[in-house]
Amino acid sequence: MSRDSRAFIAGLAAGVVVVVALFMLVAPLRDLLPSGDESRTDQARQIIEDSYFRSTEGSKLEDASIDAMVRTISKSNEDKFSHYFDPATYRRFQASTSGEFSGIGLSVGDDKRGLRVSQVFKDTPAQRAGIATGDLIVQVSGESIAGISSTEAASRIKGPPGTTVAITVVDGETGKRHKLEVERANVKIPAVAAKMKRVDGDKIGYVRLSTFSRGAHAELRTAIDGLDERGAEGLVFDLRGNGGGLVDEAVLVASIFQEDGPIVTIEGRARDKQTLDATGGALDPGPLVILVDHNTASASEIVTAALKENDLATVIGTRTFGKGVFQEVIELDGGGALDITVGEYLTADGTSILGKGVVPDRHLADKDLSDGDAVLDAGLAKVASELGGS
Numbered sequence: 001m002s003r004d005s006r007a008f009i010a011g012l013a014a015g016v017v018v019v020v021a022l023f024m025l026v027a028p029l030r031d032l033l034p035s036g037d038e039s040r041t042d043q044a045r046q047i048i049e050d051s052y053f054r055s056t057e058g059s060k061l062e063d064a065s066i067d068a069m070v071r072t073i074s075k076s077n078e079d080k081f082s083h084y085f086d087p088a089t090y091r092r093f094q095a096s097t098s099g100e101f102s103g104i105g106l107s108v109g110d111d112k113r114g115l116r117v118s119q120v121f122k123d124t125p126a127q128r129a130g131i132a133t134g135d136l137i138v139q140v141s142g143e144s145i146a147g148i149s150s151t152e153a154a155s156r157i158k159g160p161p162g163t164t165v166a167i168t169v170v171d172g173e174t175g176k177r178h179k180l181e182v183e184r185a186n187v188k189i190p191a192v193a194a195k196m197k198r199v200d201g202d203k204i205g206y207v208r209l210s211t212f213s214r215g216a217h218a219e220l221r222t223a224i225d226g227l228d229e230r231g232a233e234g235l236v237f238d239l240r241g242n243g244g245g246l247v248d249e250a251v252l253v254a255s256i257f258q259e260d261g262p263i264v265t266i267e268g269r270a271r272d273k274q275t276l277d278a279t280g281g282a283l284d285p286g287p288l289v290i291l292v293d294h295n296t297a298s299a300s301e302i303v304t305a306a307l308k309e310n311d312l313a314t315v316i317g318t319r320t321f322g323k324g325v326f327q328e329v330i331e332l333d334g335g336g337a338l339d340i341t342v343g344e345y346l347t348a349d350g351t352s353i354l355g356k357g358v359v360p361d362r363h364l365a366d367k368d369l370s371d372g373d374a375v376l377d378a379g380l381a382k383v384a385s386e387l388g389g390s
Helices: 003-031 040-051 058-076 087-096 150-157 216-229 247-254 299-309 374-389
Strands: 083-085 106-111 114-120 136-140 164-170 177-183 192-199 202-209 234-238 262-268 271-277 288-292 314-317 325-331 337-346
Touching: 040 058, 058 083, 058 337, 083 087, 083 150, 087 150, 106 150, 114 150, 136 150, 150 164, 192 216, 192 374, 202 216, 202 374, 216 247, 234 374, 247 262, 247 271, 247 299, 262 299, 288 299, 288 374, 299 314, 314 374
Parallel strands: 202 234, 234 288, 288 314
Antiparallel strands: 083 337, 106 114, 114 136, 136 164, 164 177, 192 202, 262 271, 262 337, 325 337
């Protein structure tokens, strides 16, 4: 055998040894791979748990995976209302809505930087702390709430009555940031506030609805009936700062003014399309003005759109929020929950307001109420003008 042949054979044998060695090194890692029956997500999680150079908890990987799924579908559909509650967050959310926890007396709306204050209720810890409508809450207990759902952020503010919560607030007018320690309390907020106004001798009723909670329609009807008995000839209905609530309450509230016909249509990929009509028993038609702002959302927009589209009310204020979708909290077996958008609602004439809101008949904004309420004054003047022309 020639020298070249012997060298070739030796090189070949060395190559075989290297390949066998590599195979022996890779084979144990390959054995760690899950079976082909599992999804790529399960495979990736298993590989990270078994092979990543530092130990990683499987529950954290699972939470991150679910959160990423929800964020992906939300971003691709421009949906800012769907979120994932990990087990700890979901437990806090459940506690905050159980009646055992209390708040500080605010209504808030979504803002990508935190919570935008849409209403501060009288004689509450929030009012005593100097928080005002338009302020922005950006931190709770020293942690940023930017990018998390308003539901989760609000649950962090709530807690046992008598305890305190640290919040960082950006002043809505000056932009200055200040830290506050606010004591939580059992805050009883009536859904309805009503009073009689007078304009050039005309009696005009004023009602404000703060939320579409269970039974709100009955409170509202009682208040309006009381104003009618006192001689009110027209009505100003204030939905500014009302972030919504129950859809069935929206239908019942609209039915106070609308005798028949569609109020809202609900549709979703996993549910049948359903049109909800007025329930009957409406008041006799009369001069009616609805006041709205950017924080008028959800159920408030359903009512506003229905009465506007049926020529039952004049809308004054600014364009509403544009929340034309609704969510459902779905609990997961292993803990946590999905708070995801499951459907869209269309207004009485079949229009989607998602991202567009309800456009008022008269645009008017008044950010400074210290020198009077120009929007309310405009509403009263409109009702008075209709009474004068009747």
